[in-house]
Amino acid sequence: MEGQQRHFASSGTGKEAQVAFRQNADAVRQVAAAVEGTLGPKGLDVMLVGDDQEVIVTNDGVTILDKMEHQHPAARMIVNIARAQQNEVGDGTTTATVLAAALVEEGAKQVARGVPVAKVITGIRRGVRFALKRMQEKAHPIWELDDEWLLRIAYTAGREQEDIAELVLEAAALVGREKLIAKGFKLADAVIAHPRAENAVFSGLSLPGVRLHPQMPVNREGVRVLVLGDDLVPDMVNDSYAGTDAGMKKQEQLDENFREMLQKIIEAEIGLVAVEGEVHPLAEGLLTEAEVMAVAGVSREDLLRIAQHTGARILKRSALQRSSDELESLLGFCEEALDVENMGHIRIGGGAGKPSATILVGAATEEVVSERERICKDAASSVQAALRGGFLAGGGATELALARDVEKFRDSVQGMERFGVSAVAEALQRPMAQVVANAGFNPLEKVEEVKALQWKRQSHTLGVDCDRGAVTDMVEMGVVDPLPVKYHALKAAGEVSTAILRIHTVVKMKDSLRIHQK
Known part of the structure; x- marks a missing residue:
């Protein structure tokens, strides 16, 4: 017991801690190796x-991390950061x-x-805070939807697929800047895909x-829209009354009320x-x-989108008991409702509420169309993010300038916190080093070459042209x-x-404890 107390009271610089840090760093390194x-x-x-011979070919980081097998707890923490990044900005x-x-590796x-882990952690936090502040100072704002930089951003995030970049910008123009910068709205949600479909924005x-x-x-034009966040079924009597004369009489009345609700809809x-x-x-x-035209089993998220686009209120079944005048004020309107049977989709256009757009992406096969859908969502997320916060030089140029x-x-x-700050400076060089390595060049040589020129010219936009290997201005190249x-x-x-x-060691919980926590 005394030995255990000494173990957990260690400063984090002993052999046990170093082994734990190395194991955690190795687990994290393996995860990064899968996507870098x-x-x-x-x-x-x-x-x-997959075990069932399912095959997915992709370069989408969050898809790779979400689908790959993870054993180490630290590795799962890295996967969670990818999910958080995807949920927050979509790319x-x-x-x-x-x-x-x-x-993690540099720390x-x-x-x-021999640096105390507490000092390293504090230094990393200070270094990251400083880098984030400097990053904001370097950003270029975007004010208009016709800004040429949006096309470049969509093109880069869209894996240089020009048709996808054009689809995203067309949809952005339909939606409008005000909605694009509104909190909670995600242009990526407007992307759908279907094999053999033609690319379109509507x-x-x-x-x-x-x-x-x-x-x-199949098709209705100029229609009122009822959005029901409930079941469209008659109310039922309490089980304790079911089968009794009073219960049957009550049920008949409830069924009649339901018929009246339906008649009111008609x-x-x-x-x-x-x-x-x-x-x-x-x-x-x-x-x-x-x-x-009636559609059942609509998700809550899609109900909300219908309500916003058509100007309807999401109602409970009891709202159908209101007067006709009251009910009318809760309905929405759309110019067209179409059942696209070959896609299994209902298309709703010309709503009286907030403007909406749909980006339809097509391809030849299921595998390819799924990847194109992911790429299009990335491009849509990047365009929206750029409108909200502006843009910076890409290709790792900004991170390298921040490292300086x-x-x-x-x-x-x-004090010793400076060693944690050093870890941040080293880590910020990694994105460019990886981009350069993936292009087939010596990362150490190229990163040092760019660092020297950035310092000489006092520039934060210089990077490496991955085609020629030459140092060039990323913004001038359109890489942002x-x-x-x-x-x-x-x-x-x-x-x-x-x-x-901060993790000193990993201890497996008892099965009973895990079950209790679930």
Whole structure:
């Protein structure tokens, strides 16, 4: 017991701690190795193979990390940072992973030299905060949707697929700047894909689902829209009364009330009913006879999109008991509702609410169309991020310039925390080194060459042309990245790396404890 107390009270610089840091760093390094080869314009793809022989070929970082097998807890923490990056800005997951792995590796090196882990962690936090502040100062804002930099950003994030870049910008123009910068809206959600479909952008929504009955109209124009976040079924009597005379009488009354609700829908000339839950056969039959298009099993997220686009309110079933005038004020409107049968989608266009757009991406096969969908989502996320925060030089140029700034900042830091700051400076050189290595050049040679020229010219935009290997201005080449993508990648990498470095040892929980916590 006394030995255990000494073990957990150690300063974090003993042999046990160094072994733990090295094991954690190795686990993180293995995760980063799976995705770093995809970084940059010359990055390659990764083939993921499942037990059932499922095959996915992609260079999308979050897809690779999400699908690959992970054993070590520290590795899972890195995967979580990729998911957080994807949820926050929709792109930059590979950069975030590479930075996090580099910070863990450099931090572990400092601990191995005898620097107390607490000092390393504090230094990393200070270095990251300083780098984030300097990063914001270097950004170029974008104010208009017709800014030529948006096309370059879409082209770069879209893996240099010109058709995808054009689709994204067309959709952005339909939606408008105000909605694009609004909190909670994600242009990437507007992307759908289908094999053999033609690329297209159209005003409105395209949501998974089909009309309830084949005899319901395929197309309705100029229709009122009812959005029901509930089941469209009659209320049922309490089980304790079921089968009794009173219960049967009560149920008859509830069924009659349900018929009146349905009749109210028909009399209100509602043309489209979107239901979150189930639809009773009686409702299906009456709505079909009245030529109403009804869709069931619509997700809550899609219900919200329909409501926003058409100007409708999401209602509970009880709202159908209101007067016709009250109900009318809660309905939405759209110019067209179309069941695209070959895609299994309902298309809603010309809504009376907020403008929406749908980006339809096509390809020859299921495997290719899935990858093109992911690429298009990345491009849409990058365009939106650039509008919100501006852009910076890409290709690792900004990170390398920040590394130089952090090195200068380190000279002002007193005590052993400066070793943690040094870890940040070293880690910030990793993105360019990896991009250059993926292009087939010597990363050490090229990074040092760019560092020297950046210092000589006092530039933060110089990088490496991955075709020629020459040092050139990334902004002049059109190689730029949105500020929010880079900012969140470094911020998240700093958070997860310090969390991993704080881990002194890994202890497996008892099965009973894990079950209890679940």
